[in-house]
Amino acid sequence: xxxxxxxxxxxxxxxxxxxxxxxxxxxxxxxxxxxxxxxxxxxxxxxxxxxxxxxxxxxxxxxxxxxxxxxxxxxxxxxxxxxxxxxxxxxxxxxxxxxxxxxxxxxxxxxxxxxx
Amino acid sequence: xxxxxxxxxxxxxxxxxxxxxxxxxxxxxxxxxxxxxxxxxxxxxxxxxxxxxxxxxxxxxxxxxxxxxxxxxxxxxxxxxxxxxxxxxxxxxxxxxxxxxxxxxxxxxxxxxxxx
Numbered sequence: 001x002x003x004x005x006x007x008x009x010x011x012x013x014x015x016x017x018x019x020x021x022x023x024x025x026x027x028x029x030x031x032x033x034x035x036x037x038x039x040x041x042x043x044x045x046x047x048x049x050x051x052x053x054x055x056x057x058x059x060x061x062x063x064x065x066x067x068x069x070x071x072x073x074x075x076x077x078x079x080x081x082x083x084x085x086x087x088x089x090x091x092x093x094x095x096x097x098x099x100x101x102x103x104x105x106x107x108x109x110x111x112x113x114x115x116x
Numbered sequence: 117x118x119x120x121x122x123x124x125x126x127x128x129x130x131x132x133x134x135x136x137x138x139x140x141x142x143x144x145x146x147x148x149x150x151x152x153x154x155x156x157x158x159x160x161x162x163x164x165x166x167x168x169x170x171x172x173x174x175x176x177x178x179x180x181x182x183x184x185x186x187x188x189x190x191x192x193x194x195x196x197x198x199x200x201x202x203x204x205x206x207x208x209x210x211x212x213x214x215x216x217x218x219x220x221x222x223x224x225x226x227x228x229x230x231x232x
Contacts, residue, residue, distance in 0.1 A: 047220055091159060103164065
């Protein structure tokens with residue numbers, strides 16, 4: 001079974017600085033998708049960024065980018081120019097590609113605090 | 117677009133009572149997911165439907181839990197009888213259900229259930 005590990009329960013960053021959140025996963029499959037979701041205090045889960053495993057190029061969405069290392073099974077999220085609104089729980093998630101399964105497997109999350 | 121709609125937002129009930137959580141997916145989406153979030157276990161998939169048919173219910177804890185999707189615009193998750201350990205936030209999510217694609221799951225605001 002696939003597992004997703006986020007080794008940092010909590011992280012903090014100064015406003016306008018850069019922070020990197022770590023995520024590793026365990027799978028024997030070669031094709032899959034990886035996601036980062038944000039959960040602010042409102043509880044709403046919001047997709048931040050996604051990566052297809054077959055793509056070597058790292059995904060980028062404005063101030064958010066990932067460092068995808070397929071061989072190392074690592075998928076970290078970098079937030080540049082951190083803003084107060086970035087404070088939230090961040091969840092890394094995995095979805096297999098074979099078999100048509102849509103099941104998302106989530107890590108336990110990292111709580112990000114942004115200090116003014 | 118109204119997004120995924122869940123009701124109620126909060127539910128407090130006593131042990132042994134029946135609880136019904138409701139979800140309306142985004143119009144046009146073919147897949148619907150029920151997740152449970154707790155501090156101990158994180159975010160875990162309970163069941164998901166595609167075209168109103170249950171595809172994967174391996175995450176349903178036990179016979180006390182049941183889920184239905186009578187039509188494309190409505191789903192229920194029922195717990196009978198409820199127990200204190202069922203206290204959690206229950207999320208509903210929906211997606212287009214595109215096989216083989218990095219389909220995005222859109223989450224509702226969640227229902228916070230407290231069983232006394």
